[in-house]
Amino acid sequence: MVTGQASLKRNGVQDFVTIRATAIIMTAFSLFMGWFFICTPEVTYAIWHDLFSGLAMKVFTFLTLVSIMFHVRIGMWQVLTDYVKAPGLRAFIQFVLNLIAFVYVVVGLFVLWGV
Amino acid sequence: MQLNFSIYRYNPDVDNAPRMQDYQLEVEEGQDMMVLDALIALKEKDPTLSFRRSCREGVCGSDGVNMNGKNGLACITPLSALKGSKIVVRPLPGMPVVRDLVTDMTQFYTQYEKIKPFLINDDNHAPAREFLQSPEEREKLDGLYECILCACCSSSCPSFWWNPDKFIGPAGLLHAYRFLADSRDTAADERLSDLDDAFSVFRCHGIMNCVSVCPKGLNPTKAIGHIKSMLLKRAV
Numbered sequence: 001m002v003t004g005q006a007s008l009k010r011n012g013v014q015d016f017v018t019i020r021a022t023a024i025i026m027t028a029f030s031l032f033m034g035w036f037f038i039c040t041p042e043v044t045y046a047i048w049h050d051l052f053s054g055l056a057m058k059v060f061t062f063l064t065l066v067s068i069m070f071h072v073r074i075g076m077w078q079v080l081t082d083y084v085k086a087p088g089l090r091a092f093i094q095f096v097l098n099l100i101a102f103v104y105v106v107v108g109l110f111v112l113w114g115v
Numbered sequence: 116m117q118l119n120f121s122i123y124r125y126n127p128d129v130d131n132a133p134r135m136q137d138y139q140l141e142v143e144e145g146q147d148m149m150v151l152d153a154l155i156a157l158k159e160k161d162p163t164l165s166f167r168r169s170c171r172e173g174v175c176g177s178d179g180v181n182m183n184g185k186n187g188l189a190c191i192t193p194l195s196a197l198k199g200s201k202i203v204v205r206p207l208p209g210m211p212v213v214r215d216l217v218t219d220m221t222q223f224y225t226q227y228e229k230i231k232p233f234l235i236n237d238d239n240h241a242p243a244r245e246f247l248q249s250p251e252e253r254e255k256l257d258g259l260y261e262c263i264l265c266a267c268c269s270s271s272c273p274s275f276w277w278n279p280d281k282f283i284g285p286a287g288l289l290h291a292y293r294f295l296a297d298s299r300d301t302a303a304d305e306r307l308s309d310l311d312d313a314f315s316v317f318r319c320h321g322i323m324n325c326v327s328v329c330p331k332g333l334n335p336t337k338a339i340g341h342i343k344s345m346l347l348k349r350a351v
Contacts, residue, residue, distance in 0.1 A: 014350075
């Protein structure tokens with residue numbers, strides 16, 4: 001009933017699923033990190049380095065960063081369409097926020113690559 | 116006993132801006148009455164005070180107002196249920212005000228129209244006399260058909276405040292599910308296609324303001340959850 005043009009061709013079901021799927025990944029990463037900090041009496045550089053050296057942890061971390069990007073993209077679009085009614089301003093803020101989310105992923109990728 | 120009221124007043128023909136006007140009403144000690152009765156008594160003192168009312172027993176849904184910050188029907192809300200030294204009555208939030216407590220509900224009804232609130236049956240083998248339902252099929256409509264379209268729920272929903280032109284709102288979606296759940300209706304796929312976008316249903320984030328204010332004790336959030344599940348099942 002609401003045309004694709006009126007919602008930047010966003011798909012409600014797809015967004016609904018993506019938000020939940022990415023939330024599961026982010027929650028799993030947060031729980032894992034929480035568990036790591038609780039179970040590690042002293043977090044030294046060596047232990048921290050070891051943790052992120054494994055391929056599985058690198059993939060998990062990168063997956064979480066990508067999840068944050070998708071989650072932010074959908075979430076901010078929803079918030080902005082609620083509160084910012086001027087189309088030009090909304091497009092600009094959306095562009096900047098999406099850019100920041102993308103930069104976040106790329107920086108994270110390089111940090112992981114360097115471990 | 117003196118009761119203090121603060122009532123939203125706005126007459127666009129005369130006033131530049133809305134204002135709150137204080138009223139006092141004398142009632143017998145220990146006497147309780149509905150907010151609508153109090154409003155009618157105040158209107159006798161000040162005939163310029165405007166509000167809608169009809170059945171005065173919670174059936175027509177005309178007198179939805181915001182009382183002490185919560186939407187409800189004035190005719191079935193006793194004064195004793197409202198806390199505080201002053202009873203503040205405002206029009207339903209998020210809707211344009213026509214005058215005082217009377218709101219323009221055009222957008223609300225436009226969204227209601229969108230969901231095609233009538234039974235569609237394209238079955239070529241329709242029974243000659245009537246569609247029969249089993250008690251189980253009929254039971255699925257309980258908690259849905261009772262909605263009286265008072266707009267208390269939709270006007271308490273921030274998603275409806277921000278996107279009243281795109282989000283159907285809890286009342287409309289409750290009715291949409293009422294027809295989706297009806298065994299006699301054959302247009303489920305068409306109805307779901309009409310709702311399958313980023314705004315109509317999925318702008319509901321489940322904050323449940325609608326459930327909290329519904330004067331009939333209905334649960335639009337649950338109905339919306341069922342619609343989301345149906346849309347999801349159709350997509351995967």
